[in-house]
Amino acid sequence: MRHNFGAGPCILPQEVFKQASRAILDFKDGLSILEISHRTPEFESVVExxxxxxxxxxxxxEGYSVLFLQGGASLQFAMVPMNLLGDGETASYLDSGVWAKKAIKEVPFFGKVNVVASSKDDNYSFIPKDFIIPEDSAYFHFTSNNTIYGTEMFEFPETKVPIVCDMSSDILSRVIDVSKYDLIYAGAQKNIGPAGVAVVIIKDEILGRIDRKIPSMLDYKLHIEAGSLYNTPPVFSIYVAMLNLRWLKSKGGVAEIEKENIAKAHALYTEIDRNPLFKGTCAVEDRSRMNVCFVMTNSELEKPFLKYVEENGIEGLKGHRSVGGFRASMYNALPITSVHTLIELMQEFEEKTNN
Known part of the structure; x- marks a missing residue:
């Protein structure tokens, strides 16, 4: 058995794969989901x-729209300021990782950017805290989970400024109060579905307040009016996302999956802290449940350990080059049995090393 700890595109439930594969052969009356028109009632019902x-x-x-758009979360880096930031206005951003930094880079094309805090000088090993969000900000943007560095934001700032969140890596992994956000966006390839689509949840009333002319494909209002069907959408990605959302509902929803995610993260972090061969890379209070990053106390053992776990069924454990070491991504579909397998291999490697 293979255990997929890849950061994304990531593991999806086997039953979703089986349902999706059947639809490739026959979605409706002998037609594949890959060849069905997006204008048919059958596919419109999928999007709905x-x-x-x-x-x-x-x-x-009420008062929020859900969109399925192309371009991944990276296109949202530009769509957000294009739609929400007027000429001469300033948007505030929290710099907590590579993806936050890339989002910041797009803002000056449309207005001014104010970086309220950054953990860059410490290799993004913690979430900045106690920062001030100017009340005249057009909006405040932050990334809730930093996949590369293994940090997650569990306490969100209280502010009257509209809040925008890149929730790509932890959406649907824990209960959130959507009413506190004005716009949430997420690439699908973590907890929603396969790569190729991004989900945007947007408060309708925040749109239409700027005078800028917006290209049609980048205008949230047009996509809302078209029901995510302004142009040909990524049909298969949306269909598989729908199947995965059904699966999550059958599991008891977000509240239940959050319990599983807490248990998985607790088990692995406990072993990292116990085992003298390993150590975590980020602040304990900011440790992500979705992406557990760790290294070995003796870096010379990292390649042998990675070889050992790969020979025993572990996939995708190698860390990002910015951090090194290992990254165990534990999205919703990863069973806790896979986490236990990794822990057992860590313990076996400890015993082999000590003998």
Whole structure:
């Protein structure tokens, strides 16, 4: 058995793969999901159900729209300021990792950017705290989970400024209060579905306040009016996302999966802290449940350990080059049995090293 700890595109439930594979052969009356027109009632119902499930699972209040867009979360780095930041206005950003930094880079094309705090000088090993968000900010943007560095933001700032969040790596992994956000976006390839689509949850009333002319494909309002069907969407990615959202609902929803995610993270961090061969790379209070980053106390043992776990069924454990070491991504579909297998291999390697 293989155990997939890859950071993304990541593990999805086996039952979702089976359902999706059947639809490739026959989605409707002998037609594949890969060849069905996105204008058919059958596919329109897929988009509608996927959006309805996002709202149900996250308890999205009235007055919000759910969009399925192309370009991944990276396109949202530009779409957000293009739609929300007027000429001469300033948006505030928290710099907590590579993806936050890339989002910041896009803002000056449309307005001014104010970086309220950064942990860059410490290799993004913690989430900055006690920063001040100017009240005249057009909006405040932050990344809730930093995949590369293994940090996660568990306490969000209280502010009257509109809040925008890149939630790509931890959306649907824990209960959140959507009413506190004005815009949430997430690449699908972590907890939502396969790569190729991004989900945007947007408070309708924040749109239409700037005078800028926006290209049609980058205008949230046009996508809302078209029901995510302004142009040909990534049909298969949305379909698989719908299946995965059904799976999450069948598991008891976000509240139940959060319990599993807490248990998985607790088990692995406990072993990292116990085992003298390993150590974590980020501040304990900011440790991500989704992406556990760690190194070996003796770096010369890292290649032998990686070889050992790969020979025993572990996939995707190698850390990002910015951090080194290892990264165990534990998204919703990863069973806790895979975590226990990794822990057992860590203990076996400890015993082999000491003998």
């Amino acid at each position: 159900e996927a959006g309805r499930l996002v709202k149900e699972l996250l308890n999205v209040p």
